[in-house]
Amino acid sequence: MPGLGEVLDRAPGQFRFHEVLPTDAGQSTLTLGEGATPMIRATRFGDEVWVKDEAQNPTGSFKARGMAVAIARNVELGATEFCLPSAGNAGGAAAAYGALHQVLVDVAIPENTPRPLIEETRALGATVTLVEGTIADAGRLQAEKAQANGWFSVATLHEPYRVEGKKMMGYEIFWDLRSLPDVILYPTGGGTGLVGMVKAFDEMQGLGWIGSERPRMVAVQVAGCAPIVRAFERGDEFAAPWEDPEETTAYGLRVPSALGDKLMLEGLRRTKGTAVAVTEDDMATATERLATETGIWGSPEGGACVAAFGQLLASDWIKPEDTVVLYNTGAAAKYL
Numbered sequence: 001m002p003g004l005g006e007v008l009d010r011a012p013g014q015f016r017f018h019e020v021l022p023t024d025a026g027q028s029t030l031t032l033g034e035g036a037t038p039m040i041r042a043t044r045f046g047d048e049v050w051v052k053d054e055a056q057n058p059t060g061s062f063k064a065r066g067m068a069v070a071i072a073r074n075v076e077l078g079a080t081e082f083c084l085p086s087a088g089n090a091g092g093a094a095a096a097y098g099a100l101h102q103v104l105v106d107v108a109i110p111e112n113t114p115r116p117l118i119e120e121t122r123a124l125g126a127t128v129t130l131v132e133g134t135i136a137d138a139g140r141l142q143a144e145k146a147q148a149n150g151w152f153s154v155a156t157l158h159e160p161y162r163v164e165g166k167k168m169m170g171y172e173i174f175w176d177l178r179s180l181p182d183v184i185l186y187p188t189g190g191g192t193g194l195v196g197m198v199k200a201f202d203e204m205q206g207l208g209w210i211g212s213e214r215p216r217m218v219a220v221q222v223a224g225c226a227p228i229v230r231a232f233e234r235g236d237e238f239a240a241p242w243e244d245p246e247e248t249t250a251y252g253l254r255v256p257s258a259l260g261d262k263l264m265l266e267g268l269r270r271t272k273g274t275a276v277a278v279t280e281d282d283m284a285t286a287t288e289r290l291a292t293e294t295g296i297w298g299s300p301e302g303g304a305c306v307a308a309f310g311q312l313l314a315s316d317w318i319k320p321e322d323t324v325v326l327y328n329t330g331a332a333a334k335y336l
Helices: 004-008 014-020 063-076 089-101 115-123 135-149 162-166 168-177 192-207 227-234 261-270 280-294 300-314
Strands: 039-041 049-053 081-085 104-110 127-131 183-187 216-222 274-278 324-328
Touching (some): 049 168, 081 089, 089 115, 104 115, 104 135, 168 192, 183 300, 216 300, 274 280, 274 300, 300 324
Parallel strands (some): 081 104
Antiparallel strands (some): 039 049
């Protein structure tokens, strides 16, 4: 296993540290250039506040990270036909990597998803079915189709490799800052990224790069669909499904029931983190702040993290001297 210095001497990108990724092809794995997203200092928010801008991934979102690994590895294992439900960004990413690897991708998307997200998925060659309801309804449809057609599901945490791509966000934070921050705020729908980053920190400790210290992880959700926040506040081990989730501009956060609920809640508690719900109005204001005060025209999910940061700073849970990383997970233009 290479040391930290050897890894950092390599060309930037998600497969820079291919030894901790599962593909047989390693550094030669087909790629669209995902990873190595910029860490932007947000001085208007605080002296040590940073935004990790995942919108600069292929397909304009962090979803490229997980699909880059999941599609590549499952193709190595013999899969040729894939399916998944998506609130939008995951579908586009799966379609892109399906095109890269020349495999079939079938995506079910809630019909109220922004049109650019739907058209992106179609343009990249995937078959798209629009579904009335939420991503949970899309998930039920795709489970039936996978069973009937023998397709391989790359739905969130239904296979082990999307989380391997997402964990690289945790490695990159360490490489970007040359240390771990005090706090990480992450917009949480399916939660693969949160689970993946916690896994990355454990791996880094095993490599001897860090000790037992961990950033305090914060799951950020919207008030109209906040199953993880509710479960965290109640001290529950699992998150009960959220009944009748409200409409939201942050489509990636309208996930009423996440398969990885137990893993997310464990990660939050183990890192002494928390979970925060923000209102639509606060999220809209914060998304505007993200644009006008940092130069990042981000997704509503990114704005949700800015809003949650303000809440936690006001309550003194975050201190002014803390090093804080906020995630912007997608490009604003995809939500128009």
